[in-house]
Amino acid sequence: MNTAHDELAAIAREGAQRFSSTGLASSHATVTRRVRRHRVARGSVTAVAGVGIAGAGAFGVIQLRGADAVGPAGTLAPSITGAASPSASPVPSAEASQDEASGSEIHGIFDVYPGDRADVVIERLADAFDTDVATARAAVVDALPPEAQGEPDGWLLPGRYSKWADPDNESLTLEELVGSGLTSANADLLEAEGVPRKQWHDTLVIASIAQAEAQMPEDMAKVAAVIRNRLDAGMRLELDSTLRFEGERNGIDFSDPHRTTSEDRAAETPYNTYVNQGLPPTAIGAPSTTAITAATRPADGDWLYFVRFPSGGVRFATNFEEHLDNVTALQEQLQSGDAE
Incomplete structure (x- = not known):
């Protein structure tokens, strides 16, 4: 018999396939940077919404472990399965398609998916x-x-x-590609949005969390x-997504990669938002332009909690x-097998 986790994983895979084939899956913009005289790197940058499974939604973590999930500080809540949120792949261009049989990419071309950790991106950059x-x-840090x-x-x-983005079909240097939008476009967007430079860091941290926790712009x-x-209320954020980032980046051995336990949530790490006040020290992945816009223009509402559903939808609440x-x-919904 399939477990709830197995069924949710199957739902996620099917949902990702369906979503990535729709017009909602991507938006396109062109990033243009002059990298040296008469040489311009042009890359078609695709911002793709993440496709969620079931939510280790914030604030009242969802587990299938009995009544040990945390709501507000010091409050016990019913627990439901929580799972990671894989992101849909950027839409490949005609000249840079992936070899589906092997999963490898044409040499010299690499993708950055919404939600990707920087260390994973840097490995792809090194390979390219x-x-x-x-x-x-x-090269990335310098830029x-x-x-x-x-x-x-x-x-x-x-x-x-x-x-190979050079108009003369010459290979760009590592530094040229890094400076052609990979590391500078987010700063340009924040500047265009009128975000003060002293708020850039926190805005991107919030955007990365929004990317991990939701798939639709309004959510x-x-x-x-x-x-x-x-x-603003002085409440801890209590997010599974920050703990998962820490575990994936530093090899912390969670008992289940798709949910956290009471022991996990007691871990002494700066990314443990169950224990520590405020935002984690860094963003927890690559936010899409949609997520950055959401962070710079948050919705007008007094919600304090949310729960993500297997369909990718999110329900918000103003009180416990x-x-x-x-x-x-x-x-x-999980008990009935209804994923809508």
């Missing part, structure tokens, strides 16, 4: 230029704005990049509102009683 990871990371404080997470724009904007509302109703609805 036949160099080592340390060299690729140094970051001062506000990044040397940490690339949150500053790498999702899209497809090619070292991302509401997630951003929840984060800001909880920060409403939140428990949403949690109960999710429990009933």
